[in-house]
Structure formats: C-alpha cells, structure tokens
Amino acid sequence: MFVSDLRKDFYDVIRGKRILVLVHFDIDGICASKILQSLFRTDHILYTVVPVQTRTDLINSFQQHAEQVKHLVLINCGGCVDLVDLLQPPDDLIFFVADNHRPLDICNIYSGEQIRILTKLDDDEEVPAFDDVFREDESEDEESDEEGQKRPRFDEEVLEKRRARRQWEQQRQKILFDYTQFSHYGSSTATLMFDLAWKLSKDSNELLWWAIIGETEQLMSERIEQDKYLLVTASLQNHVSRLNHKTQDEQPLDCLRISFEKELRLALYRHWSFVESMRHSLYSATTLKLWTLKGEKRLHELLAEMGLPLSQCRQKYCGMDVSLRNELQPLLESKAEKYGLDNLLFASFYITHGFRSRFSAMDYVYATSALLETNDKEKTAADAFLEVTDSLSISKLTVLEKGIESSKQQLEAVYRQMQTFLDMNQVISAGPFLYATVIEGTPDARFFAAPHCLSLLARFTLRAHVAVSRSKKSRSLPLIITTPDVRASEPNICLVCGIPPVSEESHRNFFGKAFEQAADKTGSKAHLEFFDTNIIQLSVDDRSKFFDALISLLS
Incomplete structure (x- = not known):
C-alpha cells in the first residue's frame, strides 16, 4: 500500500x-x-x-x-x-x-x-489493476453442484472455467511482462526525506544540502531526465531561498550557506586543472573528441579564443589568475555554441562554510562515489559506507578532499580504458547491441569491479564510440560492457553492465529483464543480486553462450 x-x-x-x-x-x-x-x-x-x-x-x-x-x-x-x-x-x-x-x-x-x-x-x-494480476484459486479438476455432488472434470461448465482461467493467466503474464520489462528510477529518496523534515519543521541547511546531493546524483548517473531534474530543482531552490534569506552581514562568519547558480558540466574543475577537467569530463571529452589529435587541437583553439593561456589552464584552478577564474564561466558560455557545447551549463547548487572553499553538489557526488567504491583492500564495504557518511558532514572536509583525489584517479582510469577500447577497436557490434570487454590483467580493472564506476565507463565508452563512428546506426544501439570482478569471492566471475542507446531520451533500461531471460534460457551461472538489475555477476565460462542467447532475444 x-x-x-x-x-x-x-x-x-x-x-x-x-x-x-x-x-x-x-x-x-x-x-x-x-x-x-x-x-x-x-x-x-x-x-x-x-x-x-x-x-x-x-x-x-x-x-x-x-x-x-x-x-x-x-x-x-x-x-x-x-x-x-x-x-x-x-x-x-x-x-x-x-x-x-x-x-x-x-x-x-x-x-x-x-x-x-x-x-x-x-x-x-502505471500500475496494473489488482483484478488483472490476482484472483482466487478455483479447483480445475472438479466442481460441486448445488446438492454438493461432485461433477466430473470433463463437465462442459468446468472446461469453460478452465479455459477462461488459462486465458486470464496468459493475459496476466503479458500485463506483468509489460510492467516489468523496463527498469528505471523514480524521484530522489533524499528529497522525499527532506520533505518529511520540512513538514515536521525540523529542516535545516545541512539536511537540505543532503537532499540536493541526492538529487544531483540522480542527474549525474543519468537516472532521471533533465526536465524532471529541473522541476525538483525549482522546489529545492525555494527551500534554499527560505533558509538562506539573510544577507551575509546578518549571519555569523562560520554559518553554512547554500546558493543556487549556474554550474559547468565539468568534473571537479575547482580542484583540478581546467585542461584535465575538460579531458576527463564525459560531456566535454565526447563532444570535442579530446582523445584524438583533432580534438586536442580544437581544445587549444577554444582556449585561445577565450584568451586563456595554456600555462594557466594546466595548473590547478586555485592557482589561476583571479581575473581569469572570474571570467571562465561567461567566456565558456560565449563560445559554447560554436564548439557544440550547448549543454555545458546547468542549474546547480553551491555550499560555503565560513571562509572555507566553495564546493558544488557535483563535487560532493564525485567525491562520495569514489569513497564508496574504494580500492583499499583493507577496507570493508561497511568501512567505505561509514567514510561516505563522514564525508557528508560539513565538519569533515578532510574526508571529502580525500574523496576528491580518489575521484580523480577513478576518472583517469575510466578515460584510459575508454581510449584503449577505441584505439584497439574493441567496441564490437553484435547485431542488436554493441559490446566491449575489459581484458583480465588490465591494471585499472580494480576500478571497474564496482557498479557505479562500471556504469560510468559504459556511458563514457558508448558516447565516445558514437562520436567517432561513421555508422548512423550506432546511436540506436545499446552497449554491454564486461569486466573481471576482482572483488568477487569466487574465481572466474565477471561483471556485466548494460546501458540504453544514446538516441533514447528516457533512461528506461531493458537489460535487467533481458539478462534474466538469457540466464534462464542458457542455464548460465549468473547472480542477479544487485538492486540495479542492469548489472549482474556472470561466470566467465558461460559468457559466450549467454551473449548468444542475448543476441537471439534482442534480434
């Protein structure tokens, strides 16, 4: 209920x-x-x-x-x-x-x-109606008449009831299949909990910031569409105005403040060099094709037109001239259309605490995601969970900064692997989908043995492949990516991740149901354990027949 x-x-x-x-x-x-x-x-x-x-x-x-x-x-x-x-x-x-x-x-x-x-x-x-999926069981073998006498199972009325039941069950299976065939995501749960806090009159800036981070993660992980994000953002902006209405002079210096401003769709650029951030951000890298010589030249042209010296852009953002830092966003906005970077800016939120550095909601998502999927073998999953919980506290900025450095390493690993896929022509068309495999023994494989990072690699690889592919069909093909699961307790286990095609505006994913059917059809040793059903664990020995079954199902 x-x-x-x-x-x-x-x-x-x-x-x-x-x-x-x-x-x-x-x-x-x-x-x-x-x-x-x-x-x-x-x-x-x-x-x-x-x-x-x-x-x-x-x-x-x-x-x-x-x-x-x-x-x-x-x-x-x-x-x-x-x-x-x-x-x-x-x-x-x-x-x-x-x-x-x-x-x-x-x-x-x-x-x-x-x-x-x-x-x-x-x-x-839409949820199926109760009567379409549930009904009371009836005896199929025999029926009793009004006097309590059992009638034979081949009685015409009994046969008619059995026929009607079979039709109802067939219809039920079709309804349930239509309902469950696509996995997708609803609204942010953090936003839901903040609404509860607001209704209880126990909301605060810190609670609001956590709701903003949850909503931003939904957008960055491509779990919700841009228009839904904008609707929720409008509501969050109202809360920001309500809780931050005092001017800077009226508030104590160590007060927590949230502001609503435009944000560049660039990874950690305030904590990195501008060039590195452009190169390792999914949107800018795939739009400008920065892994190619031509793409590198276009980046240099962009910087030259903006009047940004290369020496300034290669050092940390905090080391750039103040005048250049202040002009960076408007300069990029003025050149965005010429270089195809129309969606480089989006509405987001920032947090400041006293005189400390400003952090954006995007910074928090990158940092906490990296901490959650740490490569430290001495840390358990529960340790990583607690560390992320700590990093969300405003007083634990050192933990957040550690997460930012870990996120840079993660993004570099994703970029290197994507470039390897394209340079070695390892993104292969299997007919109804594209697939790529991280080779066992790859130094960066330890990064991809985690759902979030593997999904990021899949999205980066698919968009990069579409950007350089001569085939128009590539835009309408989904991608499946597999990687050795070095964190698995069993040997010879790989992770399989499927994402929808670039041409799809909605983020509905059919791979959860397809993986389940392919595993049943082939008897493959597959663990459908994750709540994100588009990611499964699969025995390496069964990978070939599993893919054959997927090709058959999706053709």
Missing part, C-alpha cells in the same frame, strides 16, 4: 519505537538515511543502520537484526522484490519502503498493511 501522509502514517507510527534502517550502497540512499537519522536523534528514537548492496545482504541483515524490531525502513532497496516471499517475516512486522528503483514489485504494492511504500509514483507510471 502507498502512504499518502508521511508525517501521520509513517513518522508518527515509528515514533518511540526501535527501528532497523537498511540502506542501499548509493549516494542518494546514504543522503536519505543521514536526513532520517537526524530526525531520529532529534526525537530520541532508537535505530540501527545497516548498509546492504545485494539481495543476499538484505536477507542476511534481516535475519540478523529483525528479532529486535517490529518496524523496518528500507531505503533504495527492497521495493522491486517481493519482500514477504523473500524474507518470510512475521505478520506483526511492518516494512516502510522508500525506494527509487522502478518498477516496484506488484505484491508489495497490494500487500495491505504489512508493506507500506513511502515513495510516490510519477504521473507516467
């Missing part, structure tokens, strides 16, 4: 109870949990937070902690699986599900009181 009033039907219900919060390994989920934890501490609510990355983690965490609680909050996990069937919970245990993954499982939606869904569906999301 859907919860219409978050304050009355969610927060007032759990107030005074002990709560188990299961949080998915993504930045939006962690930001949402930070907001919720802040509310819990304000009202002295006892809670336990457990990070989960896969369905197995969800089951294990539930079995380990569920006996101590009667109320569970699931953040960005569990909405797309039948929770009652998966976890077998006692009848008096209540789940509150705030999940941005779509489509939501139909059993969760119609479960009654036990599973309560906090997220709201978008206007374009």
Whole structure:
C-alpha cells in the first residue's frame, strides 16, 4: 500500500519505537538515511543502520537484526522484490519502503498493511489493476453442484472455467511482462526525506544540502531526465531561498550557506586543472573528441579564443589568475555554441562554510562515489559506507578532499580504458547491441569491479564510440560492457553492465529483464543480486553462450 501522509502514517507510527534502517550502497540512499537519522536523534528514537548492496545482504541483515524490531525502513532497496516471499517475516512486522528503483514489485504494492511504500509514483507510471494480476484459486479438476455432488472434470461448465482461467493467466503474464520489462528510477529518496523534515519543521541547511546531493546524483548517473531534474530543482531552490534569506552581514562568519547558480558540466574543475577537467569530463571529452589529435587541437583553439593561456589552464584552478577564474564561466558560455557545447551549463547548487572553499553538489557526488567504491583492500564495504557518511558532514572536509583525489584517479582510469577500447577497436557490434570487454590483467580493472564506476565507463565508452563512428546506426544501439570482478569471492566471475542507446531520451533500461531471460534460457551461472538489475555477476565460462542467447532475444 502507498502512504499518502508521511508525517501521520509513517513518522508518527515509528515514533518511540526501535527501528532497523537498511540502506542501499548509493549516494542518494546514504543522503536519505543521514536526513532520517537526524530526525531520529532529534526525537530520541532508537535505530540501527545497516548498509546492504545485494539481495543476499538484505536477507542476511534481516535475519540478523529483525528479532529486535517490529518496524523496518528500507531505503533504495527492497521495493522491486517481493519482500514477504523473500524474507518470510512475521505478520506483526511492518516494512516502510522508500525506494527509487522502478518498477516496484506488484505484491508489495497490494500487500495491505504489512508493506507500506513511502515513495510516490510519477504521473507516467502505471500500475496494473489488482483484478488483472490476482484472483482466487478455483479447483480445475472438479466442481460441486448445488446438492454438493461432485461433477466430473470433463463437465462442459468446468472446461469453460478452465479455459477462461488459462486465458486470464496468459493475459496476466503479458500485463506483468509489460510492467516489468523496463527498469528505471523514480524521484530522489533524499528529497522525499527532506520533505518529511520540512513538514515536521525540523529542516535545516545541512539536511537540505543532503537532499540536493541526492538529487544531483540522480542527474549525474543519468537516472532521471533533465526536465524532471529541473522541476525538483525549482522546489529545492525555494527551500534554499527560505533558509538562506539573510544577507551575509546578518549571519555569523562560520554559518553554512547554500546558493543556487549556474554550474559547468565539468568534473571537479575547482580542484583540478581546467585542461584535465575538460579531458576527463564525459560531456566535454565526447563532444570535442579530446582523445584524438583533432580534438586536442580544437581544445587549444577554444582556449585561445577565450584568451586563456595554456600555462594557466594546466595548473590547478586555485592557482589561476583571479581575473581569469572570474571570467571562465561567461567566456565558456560565449563560445559554447560554436564548439557544440550547448549543454555545458546547468542549474546547480553551491555550499560555503565560513571562509572555507566553495564546493558544488557535483563535487560532493564525485567525491562520495569514489569513497564508496574504494580500492583499499583493507577496507570493508561497511568501512567505505561509514567514510561516505563522514564525508557528508560539513565538519569533515578532510574526508571529502580525500574523496576528491580518489575521484580523480577513478576518472583517469575510466578515460584510459575508454581510449584503449577505441584505439584497439574493441567496441564490437553484435547485431542488436554493441559490446566491449575489459581484458583480465588490465591494471585499472580494480576500478571497474564496482557498479557505479562500471556504469560510468559504459556511458563514457558508448558516447565516445558514437562520436567517432561513421555508422548512423550506432546511436540506436545499446552497449554491454564486461569486466573481471576482482572483488568477487569466487574465481572466474565477471561483471556485466548494460546501458540504453544514446538516441533514447528516457533512461528506461531493458537489460535487467533481458539478462534474466538469457540466464534462464542458457542455464548460465549468473547472480542477479544487485538492486540495479542492469548489472549482474556472470561466470566467465558461460559468457559466450549467454551473449548468444542475448543476441537471439534482442534480434
């Protein structure tokens, strides 16, 4: 069932109870949990937070902690699986599900009181009607007449009922397939939790900043479309104006301030050199084709027309002349159309704390994503989760700066691998899709054995391939990328990630369902464990037949 009033039907219900919060390994989920934890501490609510990355983690965490609680909050996990069937919970245990993954499982939606869904569906999301997917079982073998006498199974009325049931089941399968064939994402869960804080009159600049980071991650990961981002941004801007209405003179020097301004779609450019940021940003690199000699010349031409000396652009942004730094954004905006960089600027937010450096929401997303998928073998997933939680606190800027440096290494690895794919012609057309494989033993392979970084590599590779490809068909082809899973506990396991084609305006992804069907058809050793269904673990030995089945399915 859907919860219409978050304050009355969610927060007032759990107030005074002990709560188990299961949080998915993504930045939006962690930001949402930070907001919720802040509310819990304000009202002295006892809670336990457990990070989960896969369905197995969800089951294990539930079995380990569920006996101590009667109320569970699931953040960005569990909405797309039948929770009652998966976890077998006692009848008096209540789940509150705030999940941005779509489509939501139909059993969760119609479960009654036990599973309560906090997220709201978008206007374009349609849920099948209850009567179309559920009905009471009827005996197929025999029917009783009015006098209680059993009639034979070949009775004409019985046969008619069986025929009608088969037709209903066929129709049900078609309806469920149409509903579940595309995976996509709904609104940010962090924004949902901030709305709750606002309704409880417990909102603050820090909570608002976490909501902004969650929404920005949705955009940067291409989980929501630009128009939906703009709608939410307008609402967030109203909150920014409300909470930051005082002038700088009226506020203490160490006050936290959020501002709404235009932002360049360039990775970490305030913490990097301008040239390096241009080269390692997906949008500018693929638009100007910066991995080619021609692209490098175009970049130099752009800098020359802007009047920016190369020596200034190759040093750290903070070391550039102040006059050049101040003119950088307007100069780029004036030359954007000529160089095809029309979408280089977008509406975003900045944060300042006293006299410290300014950080944009994009900076936070890059840094926290890198910390979450750390390559440090001594750190567990839980350690990385806690480090990201720390980096979101305004007082822990040293952790954030560490994340920024890690993110630079990650972006450099993605760029090198993308260039290798193109230079070696390793992006291959398989008919209905393109595919590329990170070769085992590649030094940077350790970066890609994580869902976020692998998805970034896939998006970078597909757009770069389309930019240089002579075939017009490449724009309408999706991409599948595989890489050795060096973090897996089993040997000979690879990660497989599928993304939709560049020509698709919506970010709906059909690979989740396609991977599931190909694995069933071939009997491949595949682990469909991730909540992001377009990424799976697959045995290297089964990769060939798995791809053959995908080609057959998608042709």
